[in-house]
Amino acid sequence: xxxHLLGGVPMNSSKTIWITVSTISLVATLxxxxxxxxxxxxxxxxxxxENASEAKHEAKTxxxxxxxxxxxxxAIGDSLAKGTGDDTxxxxxxxxxxxxxxxxxxxxxxxxxxxxxxxxxxxxxxKLDEKGVQYVLKRSDIILLSIGGNDLFRAEQTNHSxxxxxxxxxxxxxxxxxxxxxxxxxxxxxxxxxxxxxxxGAKIIYVGLYNPFADLKxxxxxxxxxxxxxxxxxxxxTSKDNNIMIIPTFDLFQENIKSYLSSDHFHPNGxxxxxxxxxxxxxxx
Amino acid sequence: xxxxPLIKNETIxxxxxxxxxxxxxxxxxxxxxxxxxxxxxxxxxxxxxEGDWRLELxxxxxxxxxSLGSDRVxxxxxxxxxxxxxxxxxxxxxxxNPNEPNGVTFTRQFLDNSISLFIPLLVTAVASDxxxxxxxSGTIKMLLTRPVRRWKILLSKLIALVMFxxxxxxxxxxxxxxxxxxxxxxxxxxxxxxxxFLLFDSDVDMSTVHAVTSWQYILMQCGLTWFVGVVVGVLAxxxxxxxxxxxxxxxxxxxxxxxxxxxxxxxASWKSAKYLFMVNLQxxxxxxxxxxxxxxxxxxxxLVVLSLWALAALIISFLVFTKQDILN
Numbered sequence: 001x002x003x004h005l006l007g008g009v010p011m012n013s014s015k016t017i018w019i020t021v022s023t024i025s026l027v028a029t030l031x032x033x034x035x036x037x038x039x040x041x042x043x044x045x046x047x048x049x050e051n052a053s054e055a056k057h058e059a060k061t062x063x064x065x066x067x068x069x070x071x072x073x074x075a076i077g078d079s080l081a082k083g084t085g086d087d088t089x090x091x092x093x094x095x096x097x098x099x100x101x102x103x104x105x106x107x108x109x110x111x112x113x114x115x116x117x118x119x120x121x122x123x124x125x126x127k128l129d130e131k132g133v134q135y136v137l138k139r140s141d142i143i144l145l146s147i148g149g150n151d152l153f154r155a156e157q158t159n160h161s162x163x164x165x166x167x168x169x170x171x172x173x174x175x176x177x178x179x180x181x182x183x184x185x186x187x188x189x190x191x192x193x194x195x196x197x198x199x200x201g202a203k204i205i206y207v208g209l210y211n212p213f214a215d216l217k218x219x220x221x222x223x224x225x226x227x228x229x230x231x232x233x234x235x236x237x238t239s240k241d242n243n244i245m246i247i248p249t250f251d252l253f254q255e256n257i258k259s260y261l262s263s264d265h266f267h268p269n270g271x272x273x274x275x276x277x278x279x280x281x282x283x284x285x
Numbered sequence: 286x287x288x289x290p291l292i293k294n295e296t297i298x299x300x301x302x303x304x305x306x307x308x309x310x311x312x313x314x315x316x317x318x319x320x321x322x323x324x325x326x327x328x329x330x331x332x333x334x335e336g337d338w339r340l341e342l343x344x345x346x347x348x349x350x351x352s353l354g355s356d357r358v359x360x361x362x363x364x365x366x367x368x369x370x371x372x373x374x375x376x377x378x379x380x381x382n383p384n385e386p387n388g389v390t391f392t393r394q395f396l397d398n399s400i401s402l403f404i405p406l407l408v409t410a411v412a413s414d415x416x417x418x419x420x421x422s423g424t425i426k427m428l429l430t431r432p433v434r435r436w437k438i439l440l441s442k443l444i445a446l447v448m449f450x451x452x453x454x455x456x457x458x459x460x461x462x463x464x465x466x467x468x469x470x471x472x473x474x475x476x477x478x479x480x481x482f483l484l485f486d487s488d489v490d491m492s493t494v495h496a497v498t499s500w501q502y503i504l505m506q507c508g509l510t511w512f513v514g515v516v517v518g519v520l521a522x523x524x525x526x527x528x529x530x531x532x533x534x535x536x537x538x539x540x541x542x543x544x545x546x547x548x549x550x551x552x553a554s555w556k557s558a559k560y561l562f563m564v565n566l567q568x569x570x571x572x573x574x575x576x577x578x579x580x581x582x583x584x585x586x587x588l589v590v591l592s593l594w595a596l597a598a599l600i601i602s603f604l605v606f607t608k609q610d611i612l613n
Contacts, residue, residue: 017300018293025448028455035508042505043571043584046481046493082351112340114347117354132343132377
C-alpha cells in the first residue's frame with residue numbers, strides 16, 4: 001500500500017535497502033549519542049580520567065646529533081637576535097648562518113630562532129626553564145645570544161610609542177642605568193651559566209651591547225659608560241670558559257649610527273646586522 | 286497505522302532520490318583535496334624543520350609570543366594566542382606531538398573544521414528537500430490523502446532525517462580516515478590528546494587537563510557533531526515545511542549558516558549574538574580548549590541555546606504542517 005509512491009520499485013529491493021539502512025543508522029545513532037554523552041560529561045566534569053603525565057606514549061627518543069656533517073645553530077634573546085630593523089628580516093642570525101656556510105663550505109642549519117622582541121634578562125631566565133627551549137638548545141652546536149639592551153634602555157617604555165621623541169624624553173639618569181645594570185648583569189651571569197648547563201658542549205656566543213644613542217648629546221656619555229661597563233662585566237664572565245665568548249659591537253656603532261641603525265633609532269639596519277654577523281663568524285674557528 | 290512502515294517509506298525515498306549518494310560523492314571528491322593540501326603543508330614543514338615536530342612547535346610558540354608584543358595585534362587575537370601558547374607548551378612539556386601526521390589526526394582536524402559549516406551544509410542537502418520536495422513534485426497530495434494522521438507523516442520524515450544525519454557523520458569519518466590514511470598512514474588511534482583546558486579570560490587552568498586517546502576524542506567530536514547536525518537538520522526541516530520550493534529552502538539555510546561563520550569571526554563586541562544558533566555550532570571548541578567567539582559562552586550554554594532553537598523549530602513545523610492547506 002505504500003509502494004505506489006516509489007514508482008513501482010520491486011518489493012525485494014526496497015526491503016534490502018530498508019534493512020541495511022535502518023540497521024546501520026540505528027547502530028550509528030546509538031554510537032553517536034554515546035559519544036555525545038561522553039563528550040558532555042568530559043567537558044562539564046573533567047579530570048575524571050587518567051593523569052596527563054601517564055599519557056606518555058612511545059616517545060621517540062631522538063638520537064642526539066647523529067649527523068655531524070652539519071652545524072646546528074640556535075638563537076635566543078631579544079629583538080636584535082630576532083632581526084628587528086632589518087628589512088630582509090634576516091638579522092645577524094640568518095646572515096651569520098649564511099656567511100658561515102659560505103666560508104667553511106659545510107651545511108649550517110638554523111634550528112630555531114627563539115628570540116622575542118623586548119625580552120629582558122629576567123624573562124629570558126624564566127624562558128630557559130621551558131622544555132621546548134631546552135630541547136632546541138640541547139641540539140645546537142652554536143648558540144647565539146643577545147640580551148641586556150632592553151634592561152638598560154627600554155625597560156620603562158614598552159607600552160609607549162617607540163618614536164625618537166619618546167626615547168629622548170625618557171633618558172634614564174646615570175644612577176638609574178647603573179643600578180639596573182648591576183642586577184641585570186648578575187642575571188646575565190646566571191643565564192650564561194644556565195645555557196652552559198643545558199648544553200655543555202655548545203659554543204655560546206654573546207653579542208655585546210652598543211650605544212644606540214651615541215649621536216645624542218645628552219645620552220652619549222651616560223650610554224657609553226653604561227654600555228662599556230656592561231660589556232666589561234660580560235667579558236669577565238665569558239673569560240673563564242672557552243665555550244662562551246662575547247662579540248664586541250660597541251665600536252662598530254660609535255661613529256656609524258646613521259649608516260648602521262634603522263629608522264627606529266634603536267635597532268641595527270641590514271648593514272648593521274651584516275657587520276655583526278661578520279664579527280660573529282670571525283669568532284668561530 | 287504504525288510508524289515503522291512510514292519511516293521505511295521515507296528512508297527508501299531518500300535513498301531513491303540519490304541525495305545521500307551525492308553527499309558521499311562530495312566527500313569522495315573533497316576529502317582527497319584537503320588531504321593533498323595538508324600533505325603539501327606537512328612536506329613544507331618537514332623541509333624546514335627536518336621532521337622534528339618539537340622544533341616546529343617551539344618556533345610556532347616563539348612566533349606567537351612575538352606577536353603578543355605588537356601594538357597592532359588586537360587584544361582579542363592576543364587572548365587566543367596566549368591560550369594557544371600555553372596549550373602548545375603543555376604538549377611540549379609532556380613530549381606529545383599535537384599534530385602527529387596520520388589518518389586519525391587528519392580526521393580529528395577535519396571534524397574540528399567541518400562541524401560549523403561543512404557538515405551542516407551536507408545535512409541541509411538532505412533536510413531541505415524532505416517536505417518541500419514533495420510539494421515540488423506534487424506527491425504531497427497523495428501522501429496526505431492517505432488515512433494517516435499528518436503528524437505521523439511528519440514524524441516519520443523527521444526520524445528518517447535523523448537516521449541519515451547519523452549516516453552522514455559516520456560516513457564522513459570513515460571516508461576521511463580511509464583516504465587520509467592512504468597518504469599519512471592508518472595508525473594513531475592511541476596517540477593521546479589533551480582536553481579539559483579551563484579558560485578564564487586569557488588564562489588557562491591546567492588543573493583539569495587530562496589525556497584521552499585519539500579514538501576517544503574522535504568519538505566525542507562525532508557526538509558533538511551529531512548534536513549540531515540534528516539541530517541544523519531540524520531547522521532545515523522547519524524551513525522545508527514553511528517554504529514551497531526545495532531551492533529556496535536550501536538557500537535559506539545556507540545563508541543562515543554562512544552568516545553564522547562570518548558572525549563568529551566578528552561578533553565579539555555584539556554580545557547578544559551568542560543567542561543565535563549559528564554562532565553556537567562550533568561545539569568541538571569546548572573540547573579542544575579554543576576560546577568561544579563571545580564571552581560567557583560555554584558548553585551548557587550552547588547546548589541550551591541550540592536545543593531551544595530546535596524545539597521551537599519542531600513546534601512550528603508540526604503546527605504548520607498539521608494545519609496548513611495544501612493547494613495547487
